[in-house]
Amino acid sequence: MSPRLAAVLAAVPFALAACTTGAAQQATTASGMPAVPPTPVPASPSDVPSSLRPTAEESASPSASATVDPHAKVIYLTFDDGPWVPYTQQILDVLDKYDATATFFVVGEMVAQHHDLIRKIHAAGHAIGNHTYDHANLTTLPDDRIRWELRKTARQVGPDLAACMRPPYGATNEHIRRITRSEGYKTVLWTDWAVDWDQPPVPELVGYLEDATYDKANILLHDGGGDRPNTVAAVREMLPRWIKKGYTFQALPECLTPHTA
Numbered sequence: 001m002s003p004r005l006a007a008v009l010a011a012v013p014f015a016l017a018a019c020t021t022g023a024a025q026q027a028t029t030a031s032g033m034p035a036v037p038p039t040p041v042p043a044s045p046s047d048v049p050s051s052l053r054p055t056a057e058e059s060a061s062p063s064a065s066a067t068v069d070p071h072a073k074v075i076y077l078t079f080d081d082g083p084w085v086p087y088t089q090q091i092l093d094v095l096d097k098y099d100a101t102a103t104f105f106v107v108g109e110m111v112a113q114h115h116d117l118i119r120k121i122h123a124a125g126h127a128i129g130n131h132t133y134d135h136a137n138l139t140t141l142p143d144d145r146i147r148w149e150l151r152k153t154a155r156q157v158g159p160d161l162a163a164c165m166r167p168p169y170g171a172t173n174e175h176i177r178r179i180t181r182s183e184g185y186k187t188v189l190w191t192d193w194a195v196d197w198d199q200p201p202v203p204e205l206v207g208y209l210e211d212a213t214y215d216k217a218n219i220l221l222h223d224g225g226g227d228r229p230n231t232v233a234a235v236r237e238m239l240p241r242w243i244k245k246g247y248t249f250q251a252l253p254e255c256l257t258p259h260t261a
């Protein structure tokens with residue numbers, strides 16, 4: 001086991017704590033729903049069972065091939081759990097400085113408090129995906145509540161929402177995929193992460209991002225759910241390095257289509 005993987009494994013309990021003390025906790029307060037027990041986060045992207053990975057059908061995107069240079073090297077930066085003050089704006093500023101496009105998987109109850117940030121994310125050309133209304137573990141919920149999570153978030157985001165969703169904690173299964181598909185969403189997980197929920201020192205975060213430097217990497221980061229200054233700093237440090245290596249930054253292909261359901 002590599003030292004880095006060992007660090008990831010050690011960090012998993014903190015990841016769960018971060019996820020459950022951030023948007024999720026605020027959500028349970030706001031909605032009056034019982035607290036949702038966290039689902040173990042996969043120890044590494046390669047440990048994500050094949051059943052949790054996007055299917056070929058979900059990954060295919062005709063609109064993406066029409067707009068993306070097939071020879072360009074691309075990194076998909078994704079930011080979950082926002083919008084969040086002040087980090088969403090700071091991420092937007094960094095992305096703007098380097099002309100980088102990303103995907104934001106937003107939590108509906110945070111959107112309700114920060115519609116201005118949603119408008120800024122959309123105006124800057126980034127994609128906005130559904131991350132449920134209160135950061136729910138969908139595997140613990142009845143079908144009608146799963147639909148409620150998606151629809152209530154969609155109502156908050158409005159027409160700027162893309163037809164993609166990322167289940168909190170990566171917790172999904174075929175049954176949930178069927179439901180989300182019937183609600184008009186492609187499910188998107190990630191290929192890499194930087195353990196940024198635990199906010200390790202910036203050099204360590206940068207190390208994770210260096211490891212995630214390859215064509216079509218889909219990197220899980222967070223602009224919300226807690227304090228994220230080190231995430232902002234690490235992205236600020238990595239963007240010029242990636243650009244020097246010939247990478248461009250685009251919204252996830254699965255998120256290029258507007259949500260219409």
Ligand SMILES: [Zn+2]
Nearest residue numbers: 080081168169
């Ligand atoms: Zn999340």
